[in-house]
Amino acid sequence: MKKVVLGTIAAAMLATSSFAADYVMKISHVVSDNTPKGMAANFLEKRIEELTGGKIDVQVFPNSQLYGDADEMKALAMNNVQLIMPSLSKFPSIVPQIQLFDLPFLFRDKEHLYKVMDGEVGAKLKSFVDAKKQMKAFDYWDAGFKHFSSSKQAIINPDDAKGQKFRIQSSKVLEEQIKAIGGSPQILPFSEVYSALQQGVVDATENPLSNLWTKKFHEVQSSLTLSNHGYLGYLVVMNQKFWDKLPKDLQEKVSQAMKEATEFERKATEEDDAKIMTELKKYADESKRLEIYELTPEQVANWRKVMEEVYPKFYNVIGEDLIKKAIETK
Template sequence: MRKLVLGTIAAAMLATSGLAADYTMKVSHVVSASTPKGKAADFFEKRVEELTGGKIDVQVFPNSQLYGDGEEIKALVMNNVQVIMPSLSKFTSVAPQMQLFDLPFIFRDKAHLYNVMDGEVGKTLKSFVDAKKQMIAMDYWDAGFKDFSSSKKPLIVPEDAKGMKFRIQSSKVLEAQFKAVGGNPQVLPFSEVYSALQQGVVDGTENPLSNFYTKKFHEVQSSLTLSNHGYLGYLVVMNEQFWNKLPKDLQEKVSQAMKEATELERKESAVEDAKIMDELRKYSKETGKLEIIELTPEQKQEWKKAMSVVYPKFYDVIGEDLIKKAIDTK
């Protein structure tokens, strides 16, 4: 009897909470809830509901439960989902200027990166996305700087890349970057990279530490060069129709929740990188199968000099002024 009464009360509470929400916001992403992105999405859900007093019911769907990597932007445009957070590379067809994030060595460090994202350049880039396809660009989330890896020979100086086959995402900038050092870029879906490395279809990759480690690329690569030469991040976007329906006071609360979620996601990304680096060093020491190379400032400068020759090739696409503003950001 007691269980029946408790069940009835619980059902009544759920029904009441369901009626209390004026808006339902579905948040879809393609990674695990335990990742920095997943944790931030869950935090965003909690904070929106707290700040709006339950007027917005946020429902988070991780691990491609609703839509896969190639479907989520279309689903957002159709308002089947209200918030997504794809990688920045997914927006380059909508806003070619977003290729700025692919330029090698454009960011000096994380502080510089965040100042670019949160400043004038980041706002300008978001405006190009806002102008297209019924999307509102909310904020930038972090996946980390990319490093080189190889199964052929350690990548210490640019000449070491000559003749090597590198897997890249579909990007004209990344293609030009590897050609600048004599490499042979190969576009491959991320899901095929492990087997391609294993079979020698490609010799090397560029990945953030999280991708490199969680996808076990260290098992099929003999060296990892901590180059921090490139960047991989996400853009959180909301359906414009949904956003415009929200009263101004709720828009402000959603924006506040997003700002807090962004801070959390960036902190979690840094924590995860530190943990992964510890695990990789441990793996290297115990197995002797992975050499971890830390470039000197002089060696890093050699790579930067060799690769940054690609910048002028993209002045027309990205905007020379935008590139220079990013570089000059303090």
């Protein structure tokens, strides 16, 4: 009886809360709550509700509870959800220029990356997304830099990649990246990567530390090179019609909350990477099954020289001016 009463009270409170809100914003994402992206989504929920005094009721649905990776973009366009943060790899079909983020060794370091994202180049790319009319682009969130790992031969110099089979995401840029170093690109779903590495279907892969660690790829790879050669990130986008319906004062509050959430997410990713690196080094020391390599400045320069040959192949797709502006960003 007590459970029924408590359930009734909870339902009434929820109904009152929803009734009090002028707008309901559903946020859908495909990762768990304890990832940097998941934590930032929860942070965003809290801050929007605080700043708007509850006028916007934000509801977060993690772990593909509403929509999976393949469906969330369509759900946003139909306004079935109001905010998502897909990986940048989901955008090339509508904005080919966003493949700029796939170009290898384009970013000198994280400071350079953020200046590109938050500056003229990042704004231009977001304007291409906005032009599609169905969505409004906000900020870029982090998954981190990618690193090479292998079970065949440590990838320290470009020549080390020759003959190795690399698992990659579906991306013309990434295909050309692997071909440039003599490797064989193999497109595989992320869910199949562990077994493919374990069985020798592929020899090597590229991942940010979070993917490498959480999916236990380090257990089926003998070497990890901290190459920072590529980038994996997200773009936070909102349904345009929902945004347009918000009064200007609420738009300003949402924008403020978004800015704070972006800072939170990027910091959380950096902290997560540091923790994972500590665990990976511990694993390497104890298991003796994994070697971790860091590139010297000279080795990085050599990699960049080889990989820059990929850029001209995408001048017509991404834009020569955009690539050069990214490189020259200070």
